[in-house]
Amino acid sequence: MDASTLVFPAISAMTALAMMMSGIAVFFQIRRDRLPDATRLENVRELRAQEERLLAERRAELSIVEQKIQDRDRLIAQVSALEERHKAVQAELASLDAARREIEEVKEQAAAAAADLAIATQELAKKSAELEALDAQLNPERLAEAKREVEKLSSERAALETSLPSLRAERDSALRSIEAARALQAQHAALALELSRTREELEGLAAKKGELLEVEASLRSRRDETVRLADELDRSAARRNALLSEISDLEDRVRQLQDQDEERAKLKVELDEQRLLRNQLAEQVEYLAARKERLAAETGEGGGADASALLEDLTRLPTSLEAPATLRHASRPEQEALYAVTKYLQDHRLDYSARTVDAFHTALKINDNTQLTVLAGVSGTGKSLLPRRYAEAMGIHFLQIAVEPRWDSPQDLLGFYNYIEKKYRATDLARLLVHMDPYSSSELHDPRQPRGDHMALVLLDEMNLARVEYYFSEFLSRLEVRPTYAEASDERKRKDAMIPIDIRGLKKSVSLFPAHNVLFAGTMNDDESTQALSDKVLDRGNVLQFAAPREFKKPTGIQNVERPDQAQSFKSWRGWVRSVESLGAANRETADAAIGTLAEIMEDCGRPFGHRLRDAILAYVANYPVRGNGGLDVRVPLADQIEFRILPKLRGIDIQSHGNAFDKLKSLIGDDLSDQEFAERIGDLLGKQENGSGLFVWRGLTRRG
Incomplete structure (x- = not known):
């Protein structure tokens, strides 16, 4: 018989035995998992010790089996040698049956050794699996948790057992009180029966006067006793009711304890469910993390995208910055620049007064204090032409943005990230801020331009x-928190004013800084299709109200006007900006007095203002241009600020109930500031509107000169 014919059955038997033992192990493992932790782990140390001893015995048996395997291998080798020898001398040794039987016995011993090896290997695998299961069950955290639950349950059980004797004693006392009350009730019933019999005897002994007196005395004593017994019965009834109430409370307490036991069992079930849920959530977290990685790879957030391609649309030079391209290096006086603006407007046949031009120019200069200049009025009064022509004449790049009714977020101003194209779709304003920022790195704009x-x-x-x-609210807030121009070079102080841009795929974030060399203005029409400005916008802007024209001049043709080809230097522009300290003592005193009066008027109207508006008014007065050789007349810019900052905040004020406030305002403008034209315009509007809606609305003033 060949040795290979013995190995295959041994392997098959070992496989079947291993599968059977695995099924048994799985069955016992399932039963062990269903047991409570306290039950399963109660004798875990003894089990482990037994398994370790059994494992040691199995290892000793394994060493014996290994020795047998070595003997088997040696015998198999001897059998192979004998087979070869048998084949060589088979013809000569045909009569050697004893040798053949010996070879057969050796093969049988080898087969038995293989079977023993399979059994020992199977038992070793079983014990190894049991040892690993015990090691898993002996997890310190799990044992500690099980011990804590067992200790908690033991303490609650001990507390209940401690409270049971007192509850039983109270129950026995209550039962004894109830029995005493029942005895008193029976005694009371007997006394009532006796009282009835006594009354019958009194009716039968009516003729016996002497006996009646004795009976009467006896009855009186009995009556007193009855009253006493009745009182005692009442007290017993009250005590009985109290005892019944205590018994009811004790029963409620027992029910509460039972409910607590049930609740504790429910909590344990919920704990098991929460553990299962935690495992499920862990699997979901792993799935979501993998999905996040896939989405990051799809959207380019992993940082692998080309930064230049992502920034291509944002860093493109907007058309508004192409001309004028040459910077005016030579500084010029402010009066010369304003004269050039006035001349340029006249060449375009635009009839703006010098005071209107000076007011618009000053409102733009003080963008440290006032971030927005608004030109309001009816359509067709030249609100949009003034900023455009002023910028052209001054050498300032001009960007006009048409606001749409659907705008509802800052993305409409600065752009958005297109998830389909995986690029940031920038607006001209975002591109302008990139190229106008003197502090940004050269990565965002061409250093050659x-x-x-x-x-x-x-x-x-x-x-x-x-x-x-x-x-625009968030953008306006960023403008407000900008550091002053002198401090803007400090990156830490620019941090709060930076506007983040959502560009996916870049390794570092991109933010835009609205530098001081970018000025902001806006136009608004006074009609039913527009929204009113909030106090937040009014507090941070000058509102120049353009009045409806009273006369219409004949239009004239516009000749070819050459546009200046040199850009205004911002450093030169900053040389025109003056601090509030430049005001003389007399001018500062006049300005403070006017602002104090305005504060009282606005307080009376229920529209008070704070330090921000006071500082903005003083900055406007200090930066108002001086034309000619004369000095600064602070009354002119103060009147402008009443028109631009105060009157828009009085919109909707009831005229009749605030007559005194408007009288003070007209007196301040006409008498203290010597602007009779302005005061008369307010009085004219008050008279018309009082007879109309009764609410004040500033309609602007057309000035001459």
Whole structure:
């Protein structure tokens, strides 16, 4: 018989035995898992010790089996040698049956050794699996948790057992009180029966006077006793009711304890469910993490995308910055620049007074204090032309943005990330801010064409077609928290004013800084299709109200006007900006007195203002240009600020109930500031509107000169 014919049955038997033992192990493992932790782990140390001893015995048996295997291998080798020898001398040794029987016995011993090896291997695998299961069950955290639960249950059980004797004693006392009360009731019933019999005897002994007196005395004593017994019965009844109430409370307490036991069992079940849920959530977290990685790879958030391709649309030079491209390096006086603006407007046949031009120019200069200049009025009064022509004449880049009624977020101003194209779709305003920022790195703009010393004027045309708070409020807040121009070079101080841009796929974030060389203005029409400005916008802007024209001049043709080809230097522009300290003592005293009066008027009207508006008014007065050789007359810019900052906040005020406040305002303008034209315009509007809606609305003033 060949040795290979013995190995295959041994292997098959070992496989079947291993599968059977695995099934038994799985069955016992399932039963062990269903047991409570306290039950399964109660004798775990003894089990482990037994298994370790059994494992040691199995290892000793294994060593014996291994020795047998070695003997088997040696015998198999001897059998092979004998077979070869048998084949060589088979013809000569045909009569050697004894040798053949010996060979057969050796083969049988080898087969038996293989079977023993299979059994020992199977038992070793079983014990190894049991040892691993015991090691898993002996997890310190799991044992500690099980011990804590067992200790908690033991303490609760001990507390209940401690409280049971007192509850039983109270129950026995209550039962004894109930029995005493029942005895008193029976005694009371007997006394009542006896009282009835006594009354019958009194009716039969009516003729016996002497006996009646004795009976009467006896009855009186009995009556007193009855009253006493009745009182005692009442007290017993009250005590019985109290005892019944205590018994009811004790029963409620017992029910509460039982409910607590049930609740504790429910909590244990919930704990098991929560553990299962935690495992499920862990699997979900792993799945979501893998999904996040896939989505990051799909959207380019992993940082593998080309930064230049992602920034291509944002860093493109906007058309508004192409001309004028040459910077005016030579500084010029402010009066010369304003004269050039006035001349340029006249050449375009635009009839703006010098005071209107000076007011618009000053409102733009003080963008440290007032971030927005609004030109309001009816359509067709030249609100959009003034900023455009002023920028052209001054050498300032001009960007006009048409506001749409659907705008409802800052993305409408700066752009958005297109998830389909995986690119940031920038607006001209975002591109302008990139190239106008003198502090940004050269990665965002071409260093060969710097625009950091240029200036730009951004006009939000018909800005109140949509609610300004929806699309411009955050931008306006960033402008307000900008550091002063002297401190803007400090990156830490620019941090709060930075506007983050959502560009997926970049390794580092991109933010835009609205530098001081970018000026902001807006136009708004006074009609039923527009939204009113909120106090937040009014507090941070000058509102120049354009009045409806009273006369219409004949239009004249416009000759070819050459546009200046040099850009205004921002450093030169900053040389025109003056601090509030430049005001003389007399001018400062006049300004403070006017502001104090305005504060009282606005307080009376229920529209008070704070330090921000006071500082903005003083900055406007200090930066108002001086034309000619005369000095600064602070009354003119103070009157402007009443028109631009105060009157818009009085919109909707009831005229009749605030007559004194308006009288003070007209007196301040006409008497203290010597602007009779302005005061008469307010009086004219008050008279018309009082007879109309009764609410004040400023309609603007057309000035001459």
